Amino acid sequence: MQxxxxxxxxxxxxxxTRSKIFSGSSTxxxxxxxxxxxxxxxxxxxxxxxLNRGAVECAIKFGLAIGATLNRVNVFDxxxxxxxxxxxxxxxxQLARPIVEGGALKIVVGDTERxxxxxRAHMEEDAGKSxxxxxxxxxxxxxxxxxxxxLEIVSEPEMRSSAEAVAYARALHTLVTWIGICDGxxxxxxxxxxxNVSVRPxxxxxxxxxxxxxxxxxxxxxxxxxxxxxxWQIETLEDGGRIEQxxxxxxxxxxxTRMMRSKEEAHDYRYFPDPDLLPVxxxxxxxxxxxxxLPELPVAMQARFQNDYGVSAYDAAVLTGSRALADYxxxxxxxxxxxxxxxxxxxxxxxxxxxxAELDIAQSPVSAAHLGALIARIQDGTLSGKLAKQxxxxxxxxxxxxxxxxxxxxxxxxxxxxxxxxxxxxxxAANPKSVDEFRSGKxxxxxxxxxxxxxxSKGRANPAQVNERLKAKLQ
Amino acid sequence: xxxxxxxxxxxxxxxxxxxxxxxxxxxxxRIAALNPSINAFITVDAEKTLAEAAAADALIAxxxxxxxxxxxIAHKDIFCTDGWLTTCGSKMLHNxxxxxxxxxxxxxxxxxxxxxxxxxxxxxxMGSSNETSYFGAVKNPWNTAYVPGGSSGGAAACVAARxxxxxxxxxxxxxxxQPAALCGITGLKPTYGLVSRFGxxxxxxxxxxxxxxxxxxxxxxxxxxxxxxxxxxDSTSLDREKEDYARDLDKPLAGLRVGLPREFFAAGLNSxxxxxxxxxxxxxxxxxxxxxxxxxANSRLAIPVYYVLAPAEASSNLSRFDGVRYGYRAPEYGNLxxxxxxxxxxxFGAEVKRRILIGAYVLSHGYYDAYYLQAQKIRRLIAxxxxxxxxxxxxxxxxxxxxxxxxxxxxxxxxxxxxLNDLYTIPANLAGLPGMSLPCGFDAQGLPIGLQxxxxxxxxxxxxxxxxxxxxxxxxxxxxxxxx
Numbered sequence: 001m002q003x004x005x006x007x008x009x010x011x012x013x014x015x016x017t018r019s020k021i022f023s024g025s026s027t028x029x030x031x032x033x034x035x036x037x038x039x040x041x042x043x044x045x046x047x048x049x050x051l052n053r054g055a056v057e058c059a060i061k062f063g064l065a066i067g068a069t070l071n072r073v074n075v076f077d078x079x080x081x082x083x084x085x086x087x088x089x090x091x092x093x094q095l096a097r098p099i100v101e102g103g104a105l106k107i108v109v110g111d112t113e114r115x116x117x118x119x120r121a122h123m124e125e126d127a128g129k130s131x132x133x134x135x136x137x138x139x140x141x142x143x144x145x146x147x148x149x150x151l152e153i154v155s156e157p158e159m160r161s162s163a164e165a166v167a168y169a170r171a172l173h174t175l176v177t178w179i180g181i182c183d184g185x186x187x188x189x190x191x192x193x194x195x196n197v198s199v200r201p202x203x204x205x206x207x208x209x210x211x212x213x214x215x216x217x218x219x220x221x222x223x224x225x226x227x228x229x230x231x232w233q234i235e236t237l238e239d240g241g242r243i244e245q246x247x248x249x250x251x252x253x254x255x256x257t258r259m260m261r262s263k264e265e266a267h268d269y270r271y272f273p274d275p276d277l278l279p280v281x282x283x284x285x286x287x288x289x290x291x292x293x294l295p296e297l298p299v300a301m302q303a304r305f306q307n308d309y310g311v312s313a314y315d316a317a318v319l320t321g322s323r324a325l326a327d328y329x330x331x332x333x334x335x336x337x338x339x340x341x342x343x344x345x346x347x348x349x350x351x352x353x354x355x356x357a358e359l360d361i362a363q364s365p366v367s368a369a370h371l372g373a374l375i376a377r378i379q380d381g382t383l384s385g386k387l388a389k390q391x392x393x394x395x396x397x398x399x400x401x402x403x404x405x406x407x408x409x410x411x412x413x414x415x416x417x418x419x420x421x422x423x424x425x426x427x428x429a430a431n432p433k434s435v436d437e438f439r440s441g442k443x444x445x446x447x448x449x450x451x452x453x454x455x456x457s458k459g460r461a462n463p464a465q466v467n468e469r470l471k472a473k474l475q
Numbered sequence: 476x477x478x479x480x481x482x483x484x485x486x487x488x489x490x491x492x493x494x495x496x497x498x499x500x501x502x503x504x505r506i507a508a509l510n511p512s513i514n515a516f517i518t519v520d521a522e523k524t525l526a527e528a529a530a531a532d533a534l535i536a537x538x539x540x541x542x543x544x545x546x547x548i549a550h551k552d553i554f555c556t557d558g559w560l561t562t563c564g565s566k567m568l569h570n571x572x573x574x575x576x577x578x579x580x581x582x583x584x585x586x587x588x589x590x591x592x593x594x595x596x597x598x599x600x601m602g603s604s605n606e607t608s609y610f611g612a613v614k615n616p617w618n619t620a621y622v623p624g625g626s627s628g629g630a631a632a633c634v635a636a637r638x639x640x641x642x643x644x645x646x647x648x649x650x651x652x653q654p655a656a657l658c659g660i661t662g663l664k665p666t667y668g669l670v671s672r673f674g675x676x677x678x679x680x681x682x683x684x685x686x687x688x689x690x691x692x693x694x695x696x697x698x699x700x701x702x703x704x705x706x707x708x709d710s711t712s713l714d715r716e717k718e719d720y721a722r723d724l725d726k727p728l729a730g731l732r733v734g735l736p737r738e739f740f741a742a743g744l745n746s747x748x749x750x751x752x753x754x755x756x757x758x759x760x761x762x763x764x765x766x767x768x769x770x771x772a773n774s775r776l777a778i779p780v781y782y783v784l785a786p787a788e789a790s791s792n793l794s795r796f797d798g799v800r801y802g803y804r805a806p807e808y809g810n811l812x813x814x815x816x817x818x819x820x821x822x823f824g825a826e827v828k829r830r831i832l833i834g835a836y837v838l839s840h841g842y843y844d845a846y847y848l849q850a851q852k853i854r855r856l857i858a859x860x861x862x863x864x865x866x867x868x869x870x871x872x873x874x875x876x877x878x879x880x881x882x883x884x885x886x887x888x889x890x891x892x893x894x895l896n897d898l899y900t901i902p903a904n905l906a907g908l909p910g911m912s913l914p915c916g917f918d919a920q921g922l923p924i925g926l927q928x929x930x931x932x933x934x935x936x937x938x939x940x941x942x943x944x945x946x947x948x949x950x951x952x953x954x955x956x957x958x959x
Contacts, residue, residue, distance in 0.1 A: 039574065046675055
């Protein structure tokens, strides 16, 4: 039987506000346990939440960026369950009236572009952390994270493979960091993914029973966990078993998902509107003021890159993989006036070097302005592609400005035809055998002669010019 | 103990006829003498009180006194008080010392009013008799075999016995007004949102409101001036211009339209209470008021609605008492779930548990629409009734409670019988309206009777005016128990 995989993702993004969503405590990562937990965060008797407008503005930005509906009146609800790192015994979240509904995100898998629709995005507070390792036989509670603002972003179950799920998660990651509402740091838990996975016989309209894989904190784990889960579900069904609705965890060491709780053990969260908080009202002025702070979005920028710089749709998509990369490209392209060449260099030489050094675009030792200057020297014929790579190496090492490196290392392409003529004459004189072979019809000999000329010029000769002059001399 | 109003005490302090320390000491002495038989206080700390009084004396000496600087006050043990035990009447918080002051406490401190201590109350403000307190029942000063009402029973009793010149209370379904009525004092629950709830331990957040309790309406007006004001720490606090609640006290009542809801004078009302309230209406007419028959038809549903909504919110508000971070934790337990259930089973009393169970039930999956949502709709209808009524009258008048104080233990075995005590007070909480109770007579056994005024939103000054004019014409509010 042929099976179809159905995936929907719920992504918790930590909003990049300085203070918590309902208190003035700092949200900075890595402080000593419980040093960023105020009376409100630890839920002392009598304390009350006060909404951080900055968190609401992050949610508005997101809604605008995905073309969603912003609910002009949205409501915070209490979601109740007992756990030691949940100080109030309830989490303040949004159930019935979330701030964002609908919207869509474009993803590209291979050559195929797809649109994934979003169900909703809602604001909520994070819980604290339970530390089971550090205390023998006991559990430590760190409430620094309690009350950190989150935007939970829920997709429709529209993805059909782990590759699509990863592409969606990456596109979402790009967007939330692009618009500056999330730092995107997955190691620190700023971007956590839950995957709802089910399978069904291909062609069946009805969805299969889903299992939810919780808390995947890397794209690789997302892919592995879904692949494992899909295999497991298909095998189970093909062996005549049934899938029970459940929440599972991914064990990265063993590459397996394992049951956390069944549907029967699922909580009754007893949601109801939080009487301590007024409904959040968004007026048009506020929305427009937030809209004015939005940067140009990836989709708009892709269209502009194709238009202004003549790059392909694929290249435009790659170049807008992050705002830093897009900004880098555009700076370089403007500096040299050569969009396509700049795209090739950014996606080719620069990306390769960065990958090799495990550096981010923001950490690139070669600045966009330098790369632009380098490309300009290719364009004006000063440098050949090959020489340019040597100059690039110089820039990477921090050897100075482009022209200074060219000068210091003698990398200027030979523009004096007299000098080239002289070298060609010398090479022809020194290689009579190759000259004879060429004249007797062996084309390969010509290439050998070109190589000799280039070598003798230390790579500075213009290859096209060498070809042309050599041919003329041999005829 | 001098039988004096807050304004008279303030005048004596300002004239340096008495110091705040001397005044505080006099009240502390009376507390020491009477509290063993009344049990109105959970915590008394003479050293702290006298230190605060000394600070007030310094302010007076420096010419920096406000209108009530140096006048001491007792605080309900529901308000968090920096450095004082704050128990909320529960074993769950029997050892909890708050690291901060509630907004209301901050305001009284800023006004230079020393605290006389923390008053007893029904556990987590759940009760109408003060019998649910972990620290024992409070006795009614008029007859110690009777309850003082609740949940602000300690506050009402300490004022009635003049162990304090005034007290703070809180009112979720009548917890200021009903004990004020049963103890023969004046108490006011302001419009919801006028007094910050920050630092006031939550029972039912959408209903809870703090207010003043004192012998007279004039006293309450002065206290309200201290208590009210916008607080950015409470999202439901109203950002309004500050007003002087005493400004209209002396206005004549000519032309006042008093609405009499026929449902509040129907079956179930004790005849002595009815007679006293009707006599008060006659008195107001003499002062120039006219009466209007009104109907609050949906108020008959107030108790069932309240006993869905208040427990729903309470079940959630009380979830934080889990033994993890503060308060009581069961001494022995197996695993985490066992720690939770033992801690909460041992830390909460029966009434609190009953309401948590009701609340969790009405919010649970499959019941939410039938109970919680339905109750919210009726809540709106009850508020609509009031809105319609205030088109034809300025203030609504009726009994505060269906009867006078009952004997200790008389109703504690029957929760529904107990809940009916708040029949007339709950509608104002559901609508968010201001309500007050003031003394209007005594029954044959010498137990006080209270009448209730309910005003439109933000009409506290008008209500206080009506009450003050009534109190100028009568002396019910200045009578004191003589048996102590």
